[in-house]
Amino acid sequence: MKTYARRTLGLILAGLILTGATGCDRTEKSGAAASAPAVAARADGAERYALTGEVLSVNEAGKAITVRHDEVKGLMPAMTMDFAVSGGDVRVLKAGQHIRAELVREKNGDSRLEKIWPDDQATNAAIAAGARGLREDTMTKGKAAYREMGEAIPNFTLLDQEGRVITSGRFRGKTVMLNFIFTRCPxxxxCPAATLKMMAAQKQVKAAALPNIELISITLDPAYDTPGILKEYAAVRGIDPANFSFLTGPEGAIRDLLTQFGVVAEFEGDLLKHSLATLLIDPTGKIIHRADGSGWEPEEFVAKMKK
Ligand SMILES: [Cu+2]
Known part of the structure; x- marks a missing residue:
């Protein structure tokens, strides 16, 4: 199983690189200034440009933001202008925030920002340090990287659906139910069924008034699942964000987490095929229950939370 998982994880990397034409792979560069190619034309005729800048204001009703952006190589000099953004992004972004994004220009001249990530120094430094630590840990453990029942989960530093830096330490002292999903899962x-079950577990926890329970879904598809995309995913399902976080981050960090949690994910063309694992982690960070596949019930997890 471990050997298979490790081999397949190599394929994920290959898959991510092969699908680079349709996905943004700049999340890897969290610690450095984005220096992606100036323009990438797509089959639909839209052009994509790497953009960095500062959000000056957010127009939530109009789903638009005003950005003072740096030079967009091959397109325009530094200036201040408005861009359309998604419903999730407009709710995540704040005035004063530094971002990196892809400026998408349609054939008809319409333009918008996608793949929007926080880009301030503190966030970049924290995320990069977390990814480095996870890489070292995964490399050092080698074949023993898979975390068995009773073992502690690895430390991680990721971004939540608000674009906030979240470290694994934040969940110490809490019982955590954790799984992996991606928002475009067809x-x-x-994934859609897994999210429904996580939501059901959250409702049961609330009904039973169980204290100190957190739910976490980590994306399998960080090239697409930005904080804004995750925010939208949670919002359209009416998920209470009080104790249910959706996490994303650099592809390297996600790959290392998949290795350590024993989840297999592999692109076949544009399709991300993957296994499912749902874990229960005790307040000290140890794995106390695990369900592979989709044949589990929320009740079984909630019963173990009560112990
Ligand atoms: Cu899925």
Whole structure:
């Protein structure tokens, strides 16, 4: 199993590189200034440019932001202008925030920002340090990287659906139910079903008034699942964000987490095929329950939370 997982994880990397034409792979550069190619034309005729800048204001009703951006190589000099953004992004972004994004220009001249990530120094430094630590830990452990029942989960530093830096230490002292999903998952019986079960568990926890329970879903597809995309995913499902976080981050860090949690994910063309694992982690960070696949019930996890 471990050997298979490790080999397949190599394929994820290959898959991510192969699909680079349709996905943004700049999340890897959290610690450095984005210096992606100036323009990438797509099959639909839209052009994509790397953009960095500062958000000056957010127009939530109009789903637009005003950005003082740096030079956009191959397109325009530094200036201040408005851009359309998604409903999730407009709710995550704040005036004064530094961002990096892709400026998408349609054939008809319409333009918008996608793949929006926080880009301030403190965030970049924290995320990069977390990814480095996870890399070292995964490399050092080698074949023993897979965390068995009773073992502690690895430390991680990721971004939540608000674009905030979240470290694993934040969940010490809490019982955590954790799984992996991605927002574009087309298999109704996989991620969408897993999210419904997580939501059901959250409701049962609330009904039973169980204290100190957190739910976490980490994305399998960080090239697409930005904080804004995750925010939208949670919002359209009416998920209470009080104790349910959706996390994303650099692809390297996600790959290392998949290795350590024993989740297999592999692109076949544009399709991300993956296994499912749901874990329960005790307040000291140890794994106390694990369900592979989708044949688990929220009740079984909630019962173990009560112990
Ligand atoms: Cu899925």
């Amino acid at each position: 298999f109704v019986d996989k």
